[in-house]
Amino acid sequence: MGKFRSLFEKDFAQDCNQRGISFSYESEKIKWTPPQKTYNPDFIFEKHDGSLMIVETKGRFTAADRTKMKAVVEQHPELDIRMVFQNANNKLTKASGSKTYKEWCKYHGIKWSEKTIPASWRKEIKQQIKAA
Numbered sequence: 001m002g003k004f005r006s007l008f009e010k011d012f013a014q015d016c017n018q019r020g021i022s023f024s025y026e027s028e029k030i031k032w033t034p035p036q037k038t039y040n041p042d043f044i045f046e047k048h049d050g051s052l053m054i055v056e057t058k059g060r061f062t063a064a065d066r067t068k069m070k071a072v073v074e075q076h077p078e079l080d081i082r083m084v085f086q087n088a089n090n091k092l093t094k095a096s097g098s099k100t101y102k103e104w105c106k107y108h109g110i111k112w113s114e115k116t117i118p119a120s121w122r123k124e125i126k127q128q129i130k131a132a
Helices: 007-018 063-075 101-108
Strands: 030-032 037-039 043-046 052-058 080-085 111-114
Touching: 007 043, 007 052, 030 063, 037 063, 063 080, 063 101, 080 101, 101 111
Parallel strands: 052 080, 080 111
Antiparallel strands: 030 037, 043 052
16 A cells, blocks of 8 residues: 555555455645645545545644635535545534534535445445455
8 A cells, every 4th residue: 555644544545445445545636726726635436427536534624624625615516525534523613613524514515424435435436346
């Protein structure tokens, strides 16, 4: 397995590998503004219909992360962007308007999960077949 930016990303990748789920890591670049910036999503999965599922993993979901994710989702409604948190019940600041990471996602219409890809998402992903 390649290099990951955090232990949580590494654990998430190992979980996907154990489940036989193919992915690419930080292989896409998505432009967003303001100012002109580039977002490199953590994990990219191919869905059965040929489209992509983009999964961003977060242990800590900072104000800067929330600003970026909100802008990218709003500016790219054609993309299927989802979040996987190490702990979806972590509290945000009072200024965020949400109490927890998962509540922030619900408010902004972003699908989320905790620690792993849920079974409902796995059904959408084109999986590799494990060798016997």
